[in-house]
Amino acid sequence: MFFEVSVNLVRGKQSPDTHLPRATTVGEEYRRKDAWVPMERTRRVLAAKASRHSLKTDLEMLTMPGVLVDEEEELGEPIVRCCREARESCRRGSLTPSLTPNERRLRELVHMGAYGAAINHTAMLLSFHGQGRGRQGHPTIHTPQSLQLWYIRIALLVKTKSLAVAQAEAQPFSQLEKPDIFYQYYPEMYGGRTGSMASFSFRLLLAELPMHAGKPKDALRRLFCMWAAIKRMLNNLKQGVCEDGSATELEETDRAESLKLWRSREAKVIYSIINCACYVKDYGLAMELLAQLIEREDTPKHMLLSALGRLNLQTGNIAGAEICFNEAYLFGSSGVRELVDRGLFATAQGNFEEACACFQQASSLDPSNLMILNNWAVCMLHDGRMQEAISVLETAIASKPLENLHESLVLNLCSLYDLQSSKKGIMKKFALLRQISKYSADAPTTILEKLYG
């Protein structure tokens, strides 16, 4: 995670000796990573399992997922989708389509950005686990591997904006609260291992999912529940017991590691809440949480201050934004970061000439930065220089078409073409479409609409 990475970087500079190698037992690490406090009903079932009481299982307490869609056509334009994969495979010459499904292949597909193919791949792999098409609603046995497959499947469905499918397939998991998601449910298989079999990332993804599917209030509620659970675990750790509250004496280093991990996970959940708050335009909540994060010791302060500044700009609080940007500068924001913030600030003031100057200067420091070129072009348009703006964007695309044919950039360029003559604009848009179909596996529908429109 970037959050952890940036923390480590900052720490590394200050005290390079914080990462002393230490013998950690595998068990310790598993316990830490998988820890989760089950809800009361689940806890009772798990306790019964542990004491080997045979218990009549209530179907309601089972997680029974199944693939609902495994036809590529239903996920979107297959030809466009396959273009990139085909092209990449040719270049590598190492992949043939007939390979049997396995996790390595799945990783390769994700790496290539062939998300549609990867989603199909997960369907095949899940059918090996008895959770393929038509299996939703049937009892099944979960393993960490099957849950990982579900995680990657739903993550990719979200990434390709197949949100209805994502939501329908995620529904049986609810919030990963049911007993069969915990190791304790299978004592004969995992011995004394405890905690959640589903990874933290999956849990977070499922909590965020309603936001993507247009129910942000549900997402907020789920995320706050997660936050509360993590707070409880942090509290347990502070009181010297295990994450889940079981009274095992923890070694000091073990406890410190756990606190660190769960604090960083807490921050991730807070980030998600901030995103959700921004999505529903509850800027007050987003600002409050960002301010809380800034107060924490283990966070990249200047990045967060800069984000808070931009959030203030978004709401229209220009004076507040200026304070944040100045403070970010004091905490080490410099160079491109500072120039971009200044450019955005000038944009918000309506001073597009100044904004152009900032982005131009930033671009001279980092010439290949697409975001800067794009922002420069947008400000040029406001400054009455449409044709220069078009040429900046066209040059950027021509220099690195694979990377730079980005959805948002294409949308901006199309708006500029719209302002040009209709005949010429349409021709140029078709040329863009050809380029996108050549390079991009998953052309988002918004772009296609804009291009055909």
Added chain:
Amino acid sequence: MEAEEHLLALKVMRLTRPTLASPLPVTCDSKDLPGNLLNNVLQQDPTAVPGSETIAIGQFLLLPQNPVNIYLGETFSSYICVYSETTQIVYNITVKVDLQTTSQKLSLANNSSTTKLNSDETVNTVIHHEVKEIGPHILVCEVAYQNSAGVLMSFRKFFKIQVLKPLDVKTKFYNAENDDVYLEAQVQNITNGPICLEKVSLDASHLFNVTCLNNTPTGESIFGNITLLQPQSISQYLYCLTPTDKLSSDLKSLSGATNIGKLDIVWRSNLGEKGRLQTSQLQRMSPDFGEIKLSITELPNFVVIEELFTFKCKLANNGERTVEFILYLENTRNIAWCGISGRKLEALPPHSSKILEFKCIPLVPGLRTLSGVKLVDTFTKRTYTYDELGQVFVILSTKTSS
């Protein structure tokens, strides 16, 4: 629109503030099946902010993809592009932009002519106009030019704009006993997005001095650092207006002073889009003082039971003749007066006032009303009764209270 083909094309684009695009953050742990693959994708996304990729507060400017409402008090900006669609050279191009409102026609741009336009070249005009009327507006763009044969050609295009009302301002006035006027103003956001109120201030008429009651004693705004108003939300402001000395000495003009001032409101919305509104002159109901006015000028809040206390009143003659009064003090259950009842007061000339001092003893604890003061005009025999002159809180003893 004329059927004839033109050598020039005209396109108009409304310029509103861009939005900040950001990627959809989907992440994984290094221990998850995809390893860091999803994180890498996110990091490489040009709309992600390096170092804070997982926060969806972007920095990538995106031109608005959907029509944006325009509100009264905002600045309407547009890009007007005239583009040569021909291989011919076109001469003496002029672009005229007017805005037709329901009441008037405004000229927004009248470009001096561009002498010559080659193929694929453009004439660019950016207009800005602060919108001052609600309702339909029509943007009229007129292009005139000469073709290569020197023939004068022209065409016009019309664009309709609907200007909406952004804020709803409701006011209430309270005329206080001491001639102060309290103004309560409710500002409601009726746009479809959150707005940030940058400034709300009362430009008072010169007859009043304003005290803004929206700050804490330490000078901070009671709304916090930022006054963010969600759609339909209301922010409430309170102001106290004190009449200037000159005004309060003259009851007649005080009563006639109904113009309070104007509210000046500045707000910003998406990425600093600015709007400004000033209300029309706010009017209060003119207070009716009548010919004679008796009002408290000094009165303690707390008094001790069975201990003498003093308060002062101002007796003002607002009429055109000199009046003489007899002052009667009637004891009530709660209060015993200490003074002479039935005493004749000094004659009070027109448009003058004097301070009267009263002494009394509270008899019953609790919140008590001062009543029982009566003035009788010796000439007209008219009686003025003051049964709710003011209130005091009667306490048992200073020791228990402190």
